[in-house]
Amino acid sequence: MLPRLQRAPIRQKLMLIAMVTTGGALLLAGIAIIYFNFSRFQAEMQRDLVSLADIVAQNSTAALSFNDTNAARDTLSALHSRPSIIGAALYGSHQKLFCSWSPVSGAVFPARPARDGPRFQDGSLVVFRPVVLKGERIGTVYLRSNLGELTARVWAQAITVLAVFLAAGIVALMLSSGLQRLISRPILDLTGTARAVSQSRDYSLRAARRTDDELGELVDAFNGMLDQIQRRDSELQRAKDVLEERVQERTRELQQRNEELNQSNRELDDFAYIASHDLKEPLRGIHNFSSFLLEDYGGKLDGEGRSKLETLMRLTRRMETLIDSLLQYSRLGRVDLAIDRVDLNEIVAESLDSLAISLREEKVEVRVPRPLPVVRADRVRVGEIFQNLIVNAMKYNDKAEKWIEIGWRKNPDGPPVFYVRDNGIGIPEKHRDAVFRIFKRLHGRDKYGGGTGAGLTIVKKIVERHHGRIWVESSAGEGTAFYFTLQEGDVRA
Amino acid sequence: MAVLRKPPLILLLVALPALLGAQTASEYDVKAAFLYNFTKFVDWPSDAFPDPGSLKVCVLGDNPFGASLQTLAGELVGNRKLTVMRTGSLAKPAGCQVLFISRSEREHVSQILAAVKDSPVLTVGDTKGFADEGVIINFVLEGSKVRFEVNTDSAERAGLKISSKLLQLAKRIVANPGARPGP
Numbered sequence: 001m002l003p004r005l006q007r008a009p010i011r012q013k014l015m016l017i018a019m020v021t022t023g024g025a026l027l028l029a030g031i032a033i034i035y036f037n038f039s040r041f042q043a044e045m046q047r048d049l050v051s052l053a054d055i056v057a058q059n060s061t062a063a064l065s066f067n068d069t070n071a072a073r074d075t076l077s078a079l080h081s082r083p084s085i086i087g088a089a090l091y092g093s094h095q096k097l098f099c100s101w102s103p104v105s106g107a108v109f110p111a112r113p114a115r116d117g118p119r120f121q122d123g124s125l126v127v128f129r130p131v132v133l134k135g136e137r138i139g140t141v142y143l144r145s146n147l148g149e150l151t152a153r154v155w156a157q158a159i160t161v162l163a164v165f166l167a168a169g170i171v172a173l174m175l176s177s178g179l180q181r182l183i184s185r186p187i188l189d190l191t192g193t194a195r196a197v198s199q200s201r202d203y204s205l206r207a208a209r210r211t212d213d214e215l216g217e218l219v220d221a222f223n224g225m226l227d228q229i230q231r232r233d234s235e236l237q238r239a240k241d242v243l244e245e246r247v248q249e250r251t252r253e254l255q256q257r258n259e260e261l262n263q264s265n266r267e268l269d270d271f272a273y274i275a276s277h278d279l280k281e282p283l284r285g286i287h288n289f290s291s292f293l294l295e296d297y298g299g300k301l302d303g304e305g306r307s308k309l310e311t312l313m314r315l316t317r318r319m320e321t322l323i324d325s326l327l328q329y330s331r332l333g334r335v336d337l338a339i340d341r342v343d344l345n346e347i348v349a350e351s352l353d354s355l356a357i358s359l360r361e362e363k364v365e366v367r368v369p370r371p372l373p374v375v376r377a378d379r380v381r382v383g384e385i386f387q388n389l390i391v392n393a394m395k396y397n398d399k400a401e402k403w404i405e406i407g408w409r410k411n412p413d414g415p416p417v418f419y420v421r422d423n424g425i426g427i428p429e430k431h432r433d434a435v436f437r438i439f440k441r442l443h444g445r446d447k448y449g450g451g452t453g454a455g456l457t458i459v460k461k462i463v464e465r466h467h468g469r470i471w472v473e474s475s476a477g478e479g480t481a482f483y484f485t486l487q488e489g490d491v492r493a
Numbered sequence: 494m495a496v497l498r499k500p501p502l503i504l505l506l507v508a509l510p511a512l513l514g515a516q517t518a519s520e521y522d523v524k525a526a527f528l529y530n531f532t533k534f535v536d537w538p539s540d541a542f543p544d545p546g547s548l549k550v551c552v553l554g555d556n557p558f559g560a561s562l563q564t565l566a567g568e569l570v571g572n573r574k575l576t577v578m579r580t581g582s583l584a585k586p587a588g589c590q591v592l593f594i595s596r597s598e599r600e601h602v603s604q605i606l607a608a609v610k611d612s613p614v615l616t617v618g619d620t621k622g623f624a625d626e627g628v629i630i631n632f633v634l635e636g637s638k639v640r641f642e643v644n645t646d647s648a649e650r651a652g653l654k655i656s657s658k659l660l661q662l663a664k665r666i667v668a669n670p671g672a673r674p675g676p
Contacts, residue, residue: 061660065530066641068525071662134533134571 011184019169026168030161034154041153045125046118049145053129057141060090061133069099072109076101079143087122087144093137123147169395186215190222203230240391265333274328276323283323287316322439325454329438332461337378344372344418347379348406351386355394364394365403372408373416376487381462388455389420389482396480397424414485415468421481427474435472436460459484523639524632525561528593530616531630532570534659538652539591541613548573549588551580553605554595557619593617594628602626606647615654624667629653633664640664 063072089100193207467487618628
């Protein structure tokens, strides 16, 4: 019953309260009315019967005095006009039954009069009253009345109360069904608005205020909260919009800048290629003419002149190498990669083959601890990476027992990491960024086998063209390790 | 106190219906009790009492009641004390409120009535025909049962008011010389 009542809508609860209150009050009032009227009826009945008994007593004085039972019976039988009287008797002053009368046959009368006064007894009202003549008690009158009238009156009363109860119940139902709206309507409105807000997330909705009571305040408070939410919501939305706009703006800027950078990179590459390509032509001329000069007029020059001419030729050769490196480098930025499946074991083997003589001369031990994977990359360029790194490792080593280790490891967060490690001279920390700069050599031109200083720069470029990353770990005097990744890498173990 | 001092009458009165019912009470015991009860149903004018504290019952002629007459003496009727007096003649009927005319005075009844005429005296007879003669209340026997007749004209003339209750019990009411039957 209670959980069901709790689930009932507030409208029903309010009506229930009204009905229960009204019903309870009416029921109590009805019971009180019936009870008090019952008591009043009883008292009235007793009073009436006492009066009647006194009248009978008055009218029986002579009959009692003169022992006239006929007259006494006449007096008593006059009571037949009172249908409620079911027995009447007279007792003499000696308390013996003098005369009795009853509308029904077989009535039983008390053998002797009892205490004076009325009393309810055996479902009827009986009364004993004295018969007094000239201040002297000469006998007793006895009357017995049924309770039919009392019962009838109580019933009539009960039916009236019941009718009032029902009528009042109906009126209360009608009134309460109207009046409950005073409370339930604002609450239902509020509930509806709250539901609509939470479903549609439309914070511009408002509950209608209908009353000036606490419910009205509740509605105001609710609307106030909605105001705040709406304000914050719109602020949030605005902030989000601004942020998005700014992000888009920045993205656009970045894209533009990137585009510009790419453009300028391309232009730079183009420039470098064109410049170096065009530079080679006159350089070759200078070299050729120097060569002709030395051949044709070598005999006419003294030793110093020949030496300077030879230096000129060496320089032009060197410049040609530099320009070739520059051309190679700039070509890397211009041509497309030929991405294919590449077995790195083959690549490394080819590089080692081409370097076999040097390696043997330098007595370098090459270790490949485990087979390398198959990746997606430009076969030729990846070959250049290993070639360059192996050459590097071989060149910068002053140890008696030199070794180079070529390996790789899986990387759970990205592409596999390849490395080429040596036990060479190492790179001091302050130079670690500089090693990748073009034509940057850390040592004298002819030390460690010379070179243009473009090798690592080209390696870096190739790695970057593969969307990879290259970095170096080294401790001076102990060795160097170059690590790189190939984003296109597609490991087939 | 009176009750204690006068047990015989009380006993008689108390026992009367039973005695009557058993038919063992003597006729004059009953009549004595009736005589006493009559006084309760009759109103005398206030000037009828020279001594307001007493009500005098006089018996004219022979006393048929015997000892029961004396038992009435001293009883209270309202606030008056009953006294009983026998008188042989009409010489001094004055001062009597009740005058019982014995059967022995049947020859003189008209004289007696003439003597008390217009006086507030309740005359009680015990002889057939006395009511018609003008005696106010007259005992009659109905079988063995004591009853009485009332002459209302005489009562009216005497200035007495007889209770209707008493009249209801009368065997016969004489309203004028032309007698009419009682209820």
